[in-house]
Amino acid sequence: MNIRLNGAQHAVPDGATVGALVSGVTGRALAEDGHATDGRKLGVAVARNAEVVPRSQWHSTALADGDDVELVTAVQGG
């Protein structure tokens, strides 16, 4: 199925979770609680259809076809 990720079309397997998407894009393995298994901070957050998905729910939140996902991190600014 297809979702929009940061404004661009992005294909994910049917039934993929937010956790799988984050892990795939960042290249970091995630524990059940959504923290990186390497122990370093991940520093990203996810909004799905304009609602924040808390890290603790990444693995239990399934994506649906057509979802609009924003994956953000801290950059220089302000």
Add this chain to the structure above:
Amino acid sequence: MAALAPTTQQPARDPLTIDGVELGSRLIMGTGGAPSLEGLGAALLASGTELTTVAMRRYSPAESGSLFQLLADHGIRVLPNTAGCFTARDAVLTAELAREALETDWVKLEVIADEHTLLPDALELVEATDQLVARGFKVFAYTNDDPVLALRLENLGATAVMPLGAPIGTGLGILNPHNIELIVSRASVPVVLDAGIGTASDAALAMELGCDAVLLATAVTRAQDPALMGAAFRHAVAAGRLARKAGRIPRREHALASSAMEGRAEFL
């Protein structure tokens, strides 16, 4: 050669406490505008800052992690901002994302009216402050130099109010010192002069007017020598703070001799 004995009194430690957190430096530095991460790191270190702003933007695999790591390496606390938000809705959502990503409930709330002036939109700012306080955020509200609005934000539960000296990035200094003084005189939360600073004397003035801290980015990151300018601001903020605490002399219309007139030699 023997070292000279110290002849000057060392200033006592004078931390700024916000939300129970002690910051050793009253200079808060933004990270925006730096051409390179290495240069930014040097400037941050030279400035002595212990708190720095970051923006929230779309994740890009190529650029990820480096800024975060730099701040962590130097033990600098992160203050995420909502830069680029024009509505309370966007600002609240951005703050929520920042809280998730960076695991802090501190947020520098910026809700701007338009890209030309980058001035805060007072109505959206009030609405966003109200919502964010209700959601448990510690709101550092970037605001106009309006004493009435500053007090409104404080009454809504803002943790700090941050009036602008001049529009963002202009380097025009403090355009309305009288209003900044008024804001300070009525505030019971920390007042941080934010935006418009051009050079060291502007930051010293902000502190002399009674501000608790100064927040700046462009003045350092776009200076010809950012690390040197960072050091200049470190001293300026400390000097302005000392001068404020020392109590300046009143301004007078006419000259006042500092040498006694009595006992002068008379030349016949």
